[in-house]
Amino acid sequence: QVQLVESGGGLVQPGGSLRLSCAASGSIRSFYVMGWYRQAPGKQRELVATITTDAIRNYVDSVKGRFTISRDNAKNTVYLQMNSLKFEDTAVYYCRADRVRDVYWGQGTQVTVSS
DSSP states (O other): OOOEEEEOOEEEOTTOOEEEEEEESSOGGGOSEEEEEEEOTTSOOEEEEEEETTOOEEEOGGGTTTEEEEEETTTTEEEEEEOSOOGGGOEEEEEEEEOSSOEEEOOOEEEEEOO
């Protein structure tokens, strides 16, 4: 069973930065795509960013130019660098990993943007 463990969340002021990490218990090369999703209170979970094994990246429009997703296969870790954070980025951020027949989720990490 694959486990995904997120870390790096916290409280940050508007305009600040955070880097989230998602560490997998096994090789991330087996996942054809990995991504970050978020869920704000009272809202549906939404896709934030994804990255494929070929390092093709995709972002939701609201984070383009501010967030960067990356992966380190040697460390079995996917990152989300978040810059210029806004109040509306406040949410629980989840890591997701996809294989052909399976989807795995982490437990989530809270990001709060507040002054």
